[in-house]
Amino acid sequence: MRVAGRIRDSIEKVIEGKTDVVDSTLTVLLAEGHLLIEDVPGVGKTQLAKALARSIDCSVRRIQFTPDLLPSDVTGVSIFNQNTREFEFRPGGIFANIVVGDEINRASPKTQSALLECMEEHQVTVDNVTYQLESPFMVIATQNPIEMEGTYALPEAQRDRFMARVSVGYPPVGSEIAMLASHSAANPLDDLDPVTDAAEIRKLVGVVNQVYVADAVRRYTVALTAATRTNNELALGASPRASLHLLRAAKAHAALHGREFVLPDDVRRLTGPVLAHRLLPSASAAMHGRSVTDILETVVSAVAVPQG
Structure with a gap:
């Protein structure tokens, strides 16, 4: 790169x-x-x-x-x-x-x-x-x-x-x-x-597309976005498009750091930039001064990171 x-x-x-x-x-x-x-x-x-x-x-x-x-x-x-x-x-x-x-x-x-x-x-x-x-x-x-x-x-x-x-x-x-x-x-x-x-x-994009993603990392990506859809503090969670964007960004992040595979840490690190702008806080959360960033941090920390 x-x-x-x-x-x-x-x-x-x-x-x-x-x-x-x-x-x-x-x-x-x-x-x-x-x-x-x-x-x-x-x-x-x-x-x-x-x-x-x-x-x-x-x-x-x-x-x-x-x-x-x-x-x-x-x-x-x-x-x-x-x-x-x-x-x-x-x-x-x-x-x-x-x-x-x-x-x-x-x-x-x-x-x-x-x-x-x-x-x-x-x-x-x-x-x-x-x-x-x-x-x-x-x-x-x-x-x-x-x-x-x-x-x-x-x-x-x-x-x-x-x-x-x-x-x-x-x-x-x-x-x-x-x-x-x-x-x-x-x-x-x-x-x-x-x-x-x-x-x-275009060649670099082709390199990114070849970055390997394990099944456990895919499941972790979906678990993160799915958790935003069931959180009581969020009126609008992340869409399936958000899951796709999060994984594609993680592949690019891995390639930029010289790796041919995605780590769970790549996905976790990008949750803020990729997910936060898509979420809407519930009325109750907004009244209590809870920002989307704070809620997202709580959601991400509650999802287990795959090991190995």
Whole structure:
């Protein structure tokens, strides 16, 4: 996974002191998932997405989600050509290998839902015609916390299509001081050159798909997601899609750490990023100040880890 190491080093030229966040981003990329980056403004959400995009020599598009953005701006639209007397399809912003959806929760739920088919089936249907999206295909969306002004909560179906959610968080003091020195004169994104291309990413995805998963690890994965569905503190548990995403992410995590097999620890470590954003606390749990993260930790700790 030397290529993954080069991508990591490239991103860390822009996002300093956030190795765990960068590793989660690479995990989602190699697991063929989509990433939701949630945090307060100004901590580098968009910089992280752009740094990954510029580190790979492939097609990249950025969509700025605003209240007046239309679904056709995302998927594309058929326009009548006066010369040929026929309708022509004009692709929208989703037609790229890496799509950066900036502040996704500032658009209306109707526009957000334009991503559903794209993210799940890697295709777009407009006027009963289906267009395939090229591989690799990854949506990296940023969003502000729902308490911020002018935001719309992502529908449950939309959140469930994101493999993982990460928070960048504030940088360590030393990294922030270094940022003042390196970022004040020029934007470090301008100096980033691609360290790999789409073809190489497809090869790495193939390597991840070959990572071995024992039956005990599969049962452990399902036991974790099933436990969220029966917990009294959760009104909405993890879906079967969440089980699939959790295992695929665990395979990518194992490959990034040089292993050809998945350990239960790979699955357990990823429960937070992969499951937390899909869960809804019950009214009683919310009244008692129990966060989804706290509830999930309780659920995970109660599930026995397979031995041997």
